[in-house]
Amino acid sequence: MLIIRNLHAEAEGKKILQGIDLEVKPGEVHAIMGPNGSGKSTLAQVVAGHDTYDITTGEVLYEGKDLLELSPEERAWEGIFMAFQYPVEIPGVRNTYFLKSALNAIRKARGESELDAMDFLDLAKDKMRLLNMEESLMERAVNEGFSGGEKKRNEILQMAVLDPKLAILDETDSGLDIDALKIVANGVNALRGPNRAIVVVTHYQRLLNYIVPDFVHVLVGGRIVKSGGRELALELEKQGYAGIEKAAAESRL
Amino acid sequence: MPNGSDPVHDFTTQEYKYGFVTEIDADTIPKGLNEDIIRLISQKKNEPEFMLEWRLKAFRHWRTMTEPRWSNVHYPPIDYQDLHYYSAPKSQTNGPKSLDEVDPELRRTFDKLGIPLEEQKLLAGVAVDAVFDSVSVATTFKEKLSELGIIFCSFSEAVQNHPDLVKKYLGTVVPYTDNFFAALNSAVFSDGSFCYVPKGVRCPMELSTYFRINAAKTGQFERTLLIADEGAYVSYLEGCTAPMRDENQLHAAVVELIALEDAQIKYSTVQNWYPGDKDGKGGIFNFVTKRGACRGARSKISWTQVETGSAITWKYPSCLLLGDDSIGEFYSVALTNNFQQADTGTKMIHVGKNTRSTIVSKGISAGRGQNSYRGLVEIHKEAANARNYTQCDSMLIGEKCGAHTFPFIDVRNTSSQVEHEASTSKIGEDQIFYCQQRGLKAEDAVSMIVNGFCKEVFRELPMEFAVEAQRLLEVSLEGSVG
Numbered sequence: 001m002l003i004i005r006n007l008h009a010e011a012e013g014k015k016i017l018q019g020i021d022l023e024v025k026p027g028e029v030h031a032i033m034g035p036n037g038s039g040k041s042t043l044a045q046v047v048a049g050h051d052t053y054d055i056t057t058g059e060v061l062y063e064g065k066d067l068l069e070l071s072p073e074e075r076a077w078e079g080i081f082m083a084f085q086y087p088v089e090i091p092g093v094r095n096t097y098f099l100k101s102a103l104n105a106i107r108k109a110r111g112e113s114e115l116d117a118m119d120f121l122d123l124a125k126d127k128m129r130l131l132n133m134e135e136s137l138m139e140r141a142v143n144e145g146f147s148g149g150e151k152k153r154n155e156i157l158q159m160a161v162l163d164p165k166l167a168i169l170d171e172t173d174s175g176l177d178i179d180a181l182k183i184v185a186n187g188v189n190a191l192r193g194p195n196r197a198i199v200v201v202t203h204y205q206r207l208l209n210y211i212v213p214d215f216v217h218v219l220v221g222g223r224i225v226k227s228g229g230r231e232l233a234l235e236l237e238k239q240g241y242a243g244i245e246k247a248a249a250e251s252r253l
Numbered sequence: 254m255p256n257g258s259d260p261v262h263d264f265t266t267q268e269y270k271y272g273f274v275t276e277i278d279a280d281t282i283p284k285g286l287n288e289d290i291i292r293l294i295s296q297k298k299n300e301p302e303f304m305l306e307w308r309l310k311a312f313r314h315w316r317t318m319t320e321p322r323w324s325n326v327h328y329p330p331i332d333y334q335d336l337h338y339y340s341a342p343k344s345q346t347n348g349p350k351s352l353d354e355v356d357p358e359l360r361r362t363f364d365k366l367g368i369p370l371e372e373q374k375l376l377a378g379v380a381v382d383a384v385f386d387s388v389s390v391a392t393t394f395k396e397k398l399s400e401l402g403i404i405f406c407s408f409s410e411a412v413q414n415h416p417d418l419v420k421k422y423l424g425t426v427v428p429y430t431d432n433f434f435a436a437l438n439s440a441v442f443s444d445g446s447f448c449y450v451p452k453g454v455r456c457p458m459e460l461s462t463y464f465r466i467n468a469a470k471t472g473q474f475e476r477t478l479l480i481a482d483e484g485a486y487v488s489y490l491e492g493c494t495a496p497m498r499d500e501n502q503l504h505a506a507v508v509e510l511i512a513l514e515d516a517q518i519k520y521s522t523v524q525n526w527y528p529g530d531k532d533g534k535g536g537i538f539n540f541v542t543k544r545g546a547c548r549g550a551r552s553k554i555s556w557t558q559v560e561t562g563s564a565i566t567w568k569y570p571s572c573l574l575l576g577d578d579s580i581g582e583f584y585s586v587a588l589t590n591n592f593q594q595a596d597t598g599t600k601m602i603h604v605g606k607n608t609r610s611t612i613v614s615k616g617i618s619a620g621r622g623q624n625s626y627r628g629l630v631e632i633h634k635e636a637a638n639a640r641n642y643t644q645c646d647s648m649l650i651g652e653k654c655g656a657h658t659f660p661f662i663d664v665r666n667t668s669s670q671v672e673h674e675a676s677t678s679k680i681g682e683d684q685i686f687y688c689q690q691r692g693l694k695a696e697d698a699v700s701m702i703v704n705g706f707c708k709e710v711f712r713e714l715p716m717e718f719a720v721e722a723q724r725l726l727e728v729s730l731e732g733s734v735g
């Protein structure tokens with residue numbers, strides 16, 4: 001589904017990603033872990049198409065297509081969704097209106113019929129129940145004045161409504177208490193299926209108790225220094241990133 | 254960006270869609286401005302003596318004045334002798350008796366503009382007075398309104414049929430000595446709208462005027478006079494368009510509103526004069542004096558404006574709060590794109606006790622547009638317990654535009670309170686990216702973000718107008734992102 005080869009990316013002259021290789025197949029859940037500043041968000045944003053990053057080398061294929069040729073919205077139409085580490089506020093624009101416009105833009109681009117207000121509300125309410133979200137949040141401006149937890153839940157709601165094929169969650173667990181974490185994990189798990197892939201970016205193993213990954217990758221200094229199964233996350237928790245970093249540095253020599 | 258364009262760039266490849274010219278035989282007087290021209294205008298309009306006298310006094314005063322240069326806009330000198338001061342579609346000279354008599358070309362123009370002249374639009378509940386160049390073309394729903402004693406007609410008709418009202422109120426809010434453009438307007442204005450709502454009457458429909466400048470090298474000087482007698486209520490809408498021309502066209506209007514005791518006037522404008530092309534060529538110079546006087550106790554005047562057109566906008570709809578407990582409001586969205594310049598704002602003059610005013614100004618600049626908010630809140634000594642709340646927000650789209658605010662506050666007593674909040678934000682790349690990631694095109698993202706920014710103002714507009722305003726912003730912003 002997603003193949004990343006030797007990806008190098010920089011911003012404002014600063015080299016951030018320095019040779020990423022990653023393959024994600026349908027049905028898989030991957031976790032990307034790593035210390036702050038290692039390039040996790042950059043990787044997520046590059047896949048979503050943020051234009052502040054220059055791709056200097058490498059390629060990204062999505063369902064066989066060259067993803068780097070597509071604009072961010074075209075990527076969304078193709079089924080890529082990213083939950084932002086820092087969801088953006090849009091004052092004055094109602095959450096329902098925003099999400100309905102997004103959904104209909106995607107449906108339209110795919111040649112599907114647009115949903116009317118009633119059908120949309122039914123769909124949204126359904127998903128909100130799943131996420132234990134207050135309906136009043138839908139009537140407020142997008143993310144404006146939302147608490148940290150509300151913002152993260154709103155991201156997952158959007159994901160549930162937009163129903164992507166590839167979902168990348170960037171630190172969706174940070175700032176959530178344990179109950180909220182379970183709710184978010186349930187929302188994500190509900191999306192798991194043989195035709196979908198999920199990439200979870202986190203720096204705590206905690207989330208992975210609830211969203212059990214098939215693969216874990218450790219990202220340090222813009223490189224994936226180690227990949228493994230679920231057990232790698234537990235190992236990380238025990239020895240911290242320092243040990244891994246050291247091992248990685250040695251392997252580079 | 255992968256598709257080779259920058260989202261905050263390219264702001265206007267969009268063509269102005271109202272830019273057609275209507276082929277109509279016009280009765281246009283020679284260029285130039287002197288006392289003979291003014292006599293000619295007055296004579297063409299068959300005006301009573303008092304009107305001619307007033308025009309001449311205004312003209313003599315205007316000659317002593319110099320064009321104001323204090324505003325934050327820049328434009329080449331205007332040659333006032335190189336303009337036509339009167340242009341009327343010829344077939345209209347005798348005035349239409351009914352809609353069927355209106356020149357079909359004109360009707361088509363108004364159809365293109367989407368003006369509900371047709372009887373079928375009666376359902377929409379909008380009464381329209383349409384001013385085409387200088388003459389008021391047709392006023393619908395007149396009968397229905399007159400049953401309630403409401404007078405809604407062209408200014409010329411009011412001069413003929415209600416000279417006493419005109420004489421009593423004309424120039425009492427904006428005297429011809431007020432400013433350069435008001436003096437010019439007073440001397441040469443050719444038509445406009447007039448409305449009188451009698452005591453205790455609540456006007457049951459939105460009254461609406463559409464202004465259109467068609468003829469080349471013509472200045473448009475219309476004048477609106479609106480009086481709400483004691484306890485009356487009226488909501489008035491004004492819309493404007495013009496054809497695309499390479500030269501600049503001058504529009505110098507005057508609007509006077511008078512609210513007596515317990516009366517309420519809501520005045521909404523969606524101004525979409527031709528803004529000039531993307532290189533800054535052509536466009537309307539919109540130099541307008543709008544002022545309302547809350548003369549009676551508990552009266553209220555509310556201005557709402559959406560300014561998207563014009564090469565240059567220079568306008569400050571204001572409220573003179575004379576009556577105790579009277580209320581003034583100003584809600585404004587001004588958008589400048591390409592080379593457009595806007596210097597707009599309001600004046601709230603508090604004289605009566607317990608008077609209150611609210612100012613909400615939203616300035617949006619894109620391209621190389623320059624947007625200035627200029628506001629004056631003046632609280633007189635006798636205006637005890639007066640209150641003002643001002644919120645002034647600017648949004649920048651791109652790197653080459655500018656936003657400026659010039660708030661002046663003058664409080665002469667200690668019991669009053671003035672609150673001022675201001676903010677400037679840039680449409681963030683992050684906001685646009687967020688929307689794009691969710692599947693919205695960059696352009697739709699910008700218009701959604703801008704509409705959200707303007708929400709507090711749009712919600713003051715009557716329903717149909719709010720939709721129109723939203724669409725206009727979209728059109729004006731088209732091409733602003735790649």
Ligand SMILES: Nc1ncnc2c1ncn2[C@@H]1O[C@H](COP(=O)(O)OP(=O)(O)O)[C@@H](O)[C@H]1O
Pocket residue numbers: 011012014016034035036037038039040041042043052
């Ligand atoms: N737009 C940018 N411009 C300059 N530097 C950036 C930009 N985005 C990220 N960086 C830098 O790249 C590094 C990786 O950042 P990020 O991908 O956010 O890391 P993580 O998500 O793993 O914490 C950091 O040093 C950060 O400061």
Ligand SMILES: [Mg+2]
Pocket residue numbers: 040041042085170171
């Ligand atoms: Mg991050």
